[in-house]
Amino acid sequence: MAHDERRLEVLRAIVQDYVSTNDPVGSKALADRHDLGVSPATIRNDMAVLEEQGYITQPHTSAGRVPTDKGYRLFVDRLSAVKPLSMAERRAIERFLDGAVDLHDVLGRTVRLLAQLTRQVAVVQYPTLSRSAVRHLEVVQVSASRLMLVLITDTGRVEQRVVDCPADIDAGAVAELRTLLNSAFDGVKLSEAGGKVPDLLETAPAHLRGLVATVSATLLETLVEPGEDRLVIGGTANLARGSALDFQGTVSPLLEALEEQVVVLRLISEVDAGTVLVRIGEENAHEALTGASLVTVGYGSPERALGGLGIVGPTRMDYPTNMAAVRAVARYVGQLLAES
Amino acid sequence: MAHDERRLEVLRAIVQDYVSTNDPVGSKALADRHDLGVSPATIRNDMAVLEEQGYITQPHTSAGRVPTDKGYRLFVDRLSAVKPLSMAERRAIERFLDGAVDLHDVLGRTVRLLAQLTRQVAVVQYPTLSRSAVRHLEVVQVSASRLMLVLITDTGRVEQRVVDCPADIDAGAVAELRTLLNSAFDGVKLSEAGGKVPDLLETAPAHLRGLVATVSATLLETLVEPGEDRLVIGGTANLARGSALDFQGTVSPLLEALEEQVVVLRLISEVDAGTVLVRIGEENAHEALTGASLVTVGYGSPERALGGLGIVGPTRMDYPTNMAAVRAVARYVGQLLAES
DNA sequence: GTCTGGCACTCCGACCGTGCGAGTGCCAGC
DNA sequence: GCTGGCACTCGCACGGTCGGAGTGCCAGAC
Numbered sequence: 001m002a003h004d005e006r007r008l009e010v011l012r013a014i015v016q017d018y019v020s021t022n023d024p025v026g027s028k029a030l031a032d033r034h035d036l037g038v039s040p041a042t043i044r045n046d047m048a049v050l051e052e053q054g055y056i057t058q059p060h061t062s063a064g065r066v067p068t069d070k071g072y073r074l075f076v077d078r079l080s081a082v083k084p085l086s087m088a089e090r091r092a093i094e095r096f097l098d099g100a101v102d103l104h105d106v107l108g109r110t111v112r113l114l115a116q117l118t119r120q121v122a123v124v125q126y127p128t129l130s131r132s133a134v135r136h137l138e139v140v141q142v143s144a145s146r147l148m149l150v151l152i153t154d155t156g157r158v159e160q161r162v163v164d165c166p167a168d169i170d171a172g173a174v175a176e177l178r179t180l181l182n183s184a185f186d187g188v189k190l191s192e193a194g195g196k197v198p199d200l201l202e203t204a205p206a207h208l209r210g211l212v213a214t215v216s217a218t219l220l221e222t223l224v225e226p227g228e229d230r231l232v233i234g235g236t237a238n239l240a241r242g243s244a245l246d247f248q249g250t251v252s253p254l255l256e257a258l259e260e261q262v263v264v265l266r267l268i269s270e271v272d273a274g275t276v277l278v279r280i281g282e283e284n285a286h287e288a289l290t291g292a293s294l295v296t297v298g299y300g301s302p303e304r305a306l307g308g309l310g311i312v313g314p315t316r317m318d319y320p321t322n323m324a325a326v327r328a329v330a331r332y333v334g335q336l337l338a339e340s
Numbered sequence: 341m342a343h344d345e346r347r348l349e350v351l352r353a354i355v356q357d358y359v360s361t362n363d364p365v366g367s368k369a370l371a372d373r374h375d376l377g378v379s380p381a382t383i384r385n386d387m388a389v390l391e392e393q394g395y396i397t398q399p400h401t402s403a404g405r406v407p408t409d410k411g412y413r414l415f416v417d418r419l420s421a422v423k424p425l426s427m428a429e430r431r432a433i434e435r436f437l438d439g440a441v442d443l444h445d446v447l448g449r450t451v452r453l454l455a456q457l458t459r460q461v462a463v464v465q466y467p468t469l470s471r472s473a474v475r476h477l478e479v480v481q482v483s484a485s486r487l488m489l490v491l492i493t494d495t496g497r498v499e500q501r502v503v504d505c506p507a508d509i510d511a512g513a514v515a516e517l518r519t520l521l522n523s524a525f526d527g528v529k530l531s532e533a534g535g536k537v538p539d540l541l542e543t544a545p546a547h548l549r550g551l552v553a554t555v556s557a558t559l560l561e562t563l564v565e566p567g568e569d570r571l572v573i574g575g576t577a578n579l580a581r582g583s584a585l586d587f588q589g590t591v592s593p594l595l596e597a598l599e600e601q602v603v604v605l606r607l608i609s610e611v612d613a614g615t616v617l618v619r620i621g622e623e624n625a626h627e628a629l630t631g632a633s634l635v636t637v638g639y640g641s642p643e644r645a646l647g648g649l650g651i652v653g654p655t656r657m658d659y660p661t662n663m664a665a666v667r668a669v670a671r672y673v674g675q676l677l678a679e680s
Numbered sequence: 681g682t683c684t685g686g687c688a689c690t691c692c693g694a695c696c697g698t699g700c701g702a703g704t705g706c707c708a709g710c
Numbered sequence: 711g712c713t714g715g716c717a718c719t720c721g722c723a724c725g726g727t728c729g730g731a732g733t734g735c736c737a738g739a740c
Contacts, residue, residue, distance in 0.1 A: 003682095024732090026731065026732050026733085027732075027733080028731080028732075029731095038683070038684090039683070039684050039685075040684090040685095040732095041683075041684055041685070041686090041734095042682085042683055042684075044732090044733070044734075045682095045683090045734095047733095048733090048734080058732090058733090059692095060690095060691070060692065061690060061691060061692090061732085061733075062689090062690050062691045062692070062730095062731070062732050062733060063691085063692075063731080063732070063733095064731085064732070064733095101501055101502075102499070102500055102501055102502070103500075112599075135480065135482065136478075136480040136488075138476075138478045138480075138490065140475065140476040140478075140492060142475065148476075148492065150478065150490060150492065150498060152480060152488065152490065152500070156500075158490060158498055158500050159442070160442050160443075160492070160496075160498050161441055161442055162441075162442070234599060235599070236576055236595050236599065237592045237593075237595035237596040237599060238592075239580075239595075240579075240580065240590060240591045240592040240595055241590070241592045250580060250581070251580045252577045252578075252580040252581045253577075255576050255577035255580055256577040259452075259574060259575070259576065259577060343711090364703095366702065366703050366704085367703075367704080368702080368703075369702095369703095378712070378713085379712070379713050379714075380703095380713090380714095381705095381706095381712075381713055381714070381715090382711085382712055382713070384703090384704070384705075385705095385711095385712090387704095388704090388705080398703090398704090399721095400720070400721065401703085401704075401719060401720060401721090402701095402702070402703050402704060402718090402719050402720045402721070403702080403703070403704095403720085403721075404702080404703070404704095
């Protein structure tokens with residue numbers, strides 16, 4: 001009935017006002033700033049119901065209302081329209097990202113761009129190794145018994161590892177090894193590289209077999225298994241700026257969690273390309289992220305997300321705008337990486 | 341005379357007490373905690389002189405004294421003994437850094453280690469490209485007319501660039517190009533790589549000349565010229581923690597300056613390996629760094645610093661301990677990188 | 681039944697005045 | 711040249727007051 005309808009309208013108004021003013025919002029202010037067509041007294045009744053249902057709360061008696069996590073959730077799911085980016089913002093994205101020279105540069109620019117657009121902390125994950133395929137494997141001899149492996153993936157990531165070999169290696173063997181590895185792994189996804197090893201060992205000429213075993217063991221251990229995924233973080237200054245009030249007192253635990261990377265990494269990698277995922281406050285379970293929201297999305301082609309990116313900020317954030325920004329940036333980055 | 345002597349002793353005591361308590365220190369407290377052999381009244385006279393000379397100041401009448409930048413400077417230059425690291429700290433350094441798998445990992449661990457030891461923001465510069473030498477140049481064909489160059493330096497850095505070529509390239513040419521580039525640049529310092537190009541162009545077979553020109557132009561432009569140097573930053577949570585009081589109100593400009601990188605990069609690259617450099621407060625000129633001190637040192641062999649590392653914190657920091665930590669870490673990292 | 685205006689009540693936060701304590705500068709005496 | 715004593719200053723913590731914003735409830739209007 002029209003009853004419930006209006007109540008949701010009230011909730012939406014509360015969220016909007018609170019996000020923009022940071023003051024608990026009262027019935028009078030609501031009636032003034034939004035034309036809900038009813039008097040403050042009626043709004044008070046609605047607010048009482050919303051509070052009972054757990055969507056809003058008051059910091060103390062005789063203060064206005066503030067949305068709860070549950071309130072934000074409802075707002076994000078049902079009450080907010082996606083806010084299209086302005087032309088200026090669209091152009092800013094292109095201007096910012098074009099002219100990047102390599103993957104590191106692209107992701108560095110992306111994180112700065114996101115931080116600037118949303119005025120929040122931005123987080124970008126390097127393309128997941130396990131979902132990447134081998135474009136080239138280079139073997140360089142760095143000393144008599146040490147080799148450096150350089151892995152180049154189709155997503156532009158470059159990873160290197162030094163391998164200590166039990167015996168000295170001659171230059172010819174290095175060249176053979178290179179050819180062997182490349183023909184075995186070229187185009188193979190890293191997640192499936194493990195399966196190729198037995199074949200490889202079998203077909204390898206006897207005198208190389210030990211070497212191949214050592215090298216492929218290192219490859220699997222350090223590159224495939226641990227999901228060795230990197231994160232770029234930027235815009236932490238935004239945390240210190242306005243949000244000092246949002247995170248009661250100190251932002252330090254949050255900064256620690258961000259530097260830790262592992263927590264955020266786990267959250268950010270659970271994404272699909274295309275659908276923006278919002279996690280609000282306590283939904284994050286992890287202690288340091290209580291009071292914080294994440295807005296994340298995958299980038300890359302829809303079928304195959306290369307990695308995730310997003311923002312971290314106080315639960316009191318402008319979700320529609322930030323969701324739009326995150327989505328637009330991800331889309332553009334995805335295109336950019338697909339080209340190269 | 342013994343007069344001046346004692347006055348300096350008073351200054352040292354003030355710095356030490358202020359650093360550890362964060363309270364302006366008064367004559368009485370000084371007399372109690374340090375045996376200077378004189379009464380509070382005498383100390384008061386000394387303090388009046390020190391204030392006149394600009395080494396200390398009082399936040400307001402009837403408060404204790406606080407060191408000025410000039411006071412810290414004198415303390416660092418003449419009054420502080422280098423504090424040897426504890427055995428536990430020494431072992432922590434080894435435990436922390438051993439087992440790193442590549443350069444990225446080494447520097448990442450270093451920055452975390454430094455941040456933990458000093459409880460300040462830590463900063464580590466990647467080995468300067470211009471002072472590095474080429475260990476290997478790899479050329480990989482990524483599409484008909486595009487090549488990826490991968491540069492591996494003797495310091496373990498790996499940089500890649502994609503080069504668009506005007507015409508399609510066949511696989512044979514790629515192999516030739518690889519051999520050509522490596523024989524021309526192997527072991528050459530990047531700062532001197534520019535000089536090799538004319539030679540290279542001359543000796544190159546005619547059918548490769550255009551390709552070589554394009555490729556070496558990209559190499560020089562993107563890798564040699566701009567001093568494209570990276571920075572790893574960590575421990576920013578330390579800023580938010582205690583130092584909220586030190587940087588009046590907000591740490592946000594400082595965080596911005598750190599993310600900007602360019603300012604810090606300039607400061608950190610002016611270092612010698614071996615001698616720890618301390619910059620205090622206003623000595624940093626740059627606005628955001630007023631109120632902050634940098635403790636930096638170069639790492640690598642004494643004759644040839646690979647890069648710089650150090651910490652950024654409030655001027656009110658424990659200089660002797662932090663200087664010792666920075667020096668010890670730099671030394672260890674230098675060894676580690678020399679080995680590989 | 682639903683909305684509205686009015687009213688009494690609550691309670692936070694800003695404001696203000698006071699008193700305490702820490703610290704200083706100065707001075708006379710050793 | 712050092713010391714103890716003394717008067718003075720000043721920031722800050724403490725406690726009480728007051729105003730305003732906001733609420734809940736109720737009786738009456740539509």
